Amino acid sequence: xxxxxxxxxxxxxxxxxxxxxxxxxxxxxxxxxxxxxxxxxxxxxxxxxxxxxxxxxxxxxxxxxxxxxxxxxxxxxxxxxxxxxxxxxxxxxxxxxxxxxxxxxxxxxxxxxxxxxxxxxxxxxxxxxxxxxxxxxxxxxxxxxxxxxxxxxxxxxxxxxxxxxxxxxxxxxxxxxxxxxxxxxxxxxxxxxxxxxxxxxxxxxxxxxxxxxxxxxxxxxxxxxxxxxxxxxxxxxxxxxxxxxxxxxxxxxxxxxxx
Ligand SMILES: C[S@@+](CC[C@H](N)C(=O)[O-])C[C@H]1O[C@@H](n2cnc3c(N)ncnc32)[C@H](O)[C@@H]1O
Numbered sequence: 001x002x003x004x005x006x007x008x009x010x011x012x013x014x015x016x017x018x019x020x021x022x023x024x025x026x027x028x029x030x031x032x033x034x035x036x037x038x039x040x041x042x043x044x045x046x047x048x049x050x051x052x053x054x055x056x057x058x059x060x061x062x063x064x065x066x067x068x069x070x071x072x073x074x075x076x077x078x079x080x081x082x083x084x085x086x087x088x089x090x091x092x093x094x095x096x097x098x099x100x101x102x103x104x105x106x107x108x109x110x111x112x113x114x115x116x117x118x119x120x121x122x123x124x125x126x127x128x129x130x131x132x133x134x135x136x137x138x139x140x141x142x143x144x145x146x147x148x149x150x151x152x153x154x155x156x157x158x159x160x161x162x163x164x165x166x167x168x169x170x171x172x173x174x175x176x177x178x179x180x181x182x183x184x185x186x187x188x189x190x191x192x193x194x195x196x197x198x199x200x201x202x203x204x205x206x207x208x209x210x211x212x213x214x215x216x217x218x219x220x221x222x223x224x225x226x227x228x229x230x231x232x233x234x235x236x237x238x239x240x241x242x243x244x245x246x247x248x249x250x251x252x253x254x255x256x257x258x259x
Contacts, residue, residue, distance in 0.1 A: 010102040010104055011100070016125075016206075016207075016208075017083070017207075018084070019205050020193075020207045021063075023203055026087075027195055027197070028170070028176040028193060031170060038066040038067060038069075039070060041067060041119060041151075042067045042070040042071055043237075044234050044237035044238075045067060045117050045119070045149060047237055047238065048147075048230075048237055048252065048254050050147065051075050051115060052075070053074065053075060053076065054076050054114075055075045055115055056076055056079070056113050056114050057075050057079070057113060057115045058108070058113045058117075059078055059096065059116075059117060060116055060118040060123065061081065061083070061118055061119075061122035062080030062081060062082050062087075062091060062096065063082060063091070064087045065087075065090075067119055068094055068096035069091075069095060069096065072096050073095065077097060078095070078097070079096065079097045079098075080097070080099070081099045081103065082098075082100065082101075083100065103123065104130075104133065104134055104137060106138070106141050109141070110140050111141070111142065111144065113146060114146045114147075115142065115147045115148070115149075116141065116148050116149070117151075118138065118150050118151065119151045120151060121152040121209050123135065123138065123150055124210040124211070125209060125210070126210075128210070131210055132220065135226075136225065138150075138224075139224045139225045139255075139257055144258065144259045145257060146256070147229070148254075149252060149254050149255075150252070151250055151252045152212075152251055153189065153250060153251065154211070154244065155184070155212070156213070156246040157248070157249075158180075158184075158189060159182070159246070160246055162181065162183070163179075163180070163181050163182075164179070165179050165180075173197075173198030174195065174198045176195045177193070177196075178191060178192065178193045178194075179192045180192075187212060187213065188208055189207075189208070189209045189211060190207070191206065191209065192204075192206050193207070212251075212253075214231045217253045221253065221255045224255075225258050226255035226257055226258060227256045227258055228253065228255050230253075231251060231252070231254075233248035234249060234250055234252065235248055235249055236248060
């Protein structure tokens with residue numbers, strides 16, 4: 001497989017995501033990412049991608065490989081790629097082949113995978129040209145006719161309550177507070193999170209995530225060399241296609257690589 005020039009350089013450049021996705025993200029969502037949730041999500045990924053036992057599949061920004069772990073027994077190979085060495089250390093023993101890399105310059109040859117997926121708003125954390133480039137790069141490594149799945153929050157939900165403050169206690173002690181501000185005009189969600197640990201230490205960070213609407217997805221996919229197959233949600237993945245509305249918990253875009 002050919003390495004992509006520039007991949008290593010991107011990896012060593014500091015990015016805003018490194019501080020957000022370190023301990024702050026990990027400790028503040030650990031109790032929410034239950035085994036049951038990961039099972040439901042993995043079943044949706046498997047079904048929507050139509051995964052077969054001979055397939056080679058890429059988990060883009062795999063984190064600690066909670067999906068790759070469940071999907072690895074179903075296919076020939078799952079490769080989990082992430083930028084964070086700490087998450088990859090936790091992903092060891094998952095059954096996935098782990099690669100440290102940057103999703104903006106994937107160290108894989110064109111068409112190397114039968115399918116790829118990116119779960120939990122991991123792909124669109126840049127400006128619009130950067131996001132489009134990330135999607136193009138994901139599409140590049142999928143073979144013609146192969147499928148790509150991208151999951152993020154449902155912007156139709158956020159448009160109804162664009163400003164929100166949430167606070168909750170963590171099961172092991174500590175408290176997390178978050179202010180989110182979603183701008184429907186730009187599709188960008190700004191999250192300010194502050195985690196106060198049980199011992200009083202504080203971790204804080206800001207994330208900027210871009211959620212594309214169902215209408216935006218079609219041209220976005222086309223520009224990346226993909227055909228949009230379906231917009232759906234985890235809650236709808238088992239059902240025949242229906243229109244995504246503001247009750248769906250998330251948005252899943254399923255696309256096929258053009259020949
Ligand atoms: C919200 S987490 C999702 C992890 C996993 N997909 C899940 O659902 O549990 C986002 C992940 O993206 C990774 N990440 C952020 N920017 C990245 C980049 N440029 N290249 C590769 N991984 C990146 C982070 O390290 C983190 O593991």
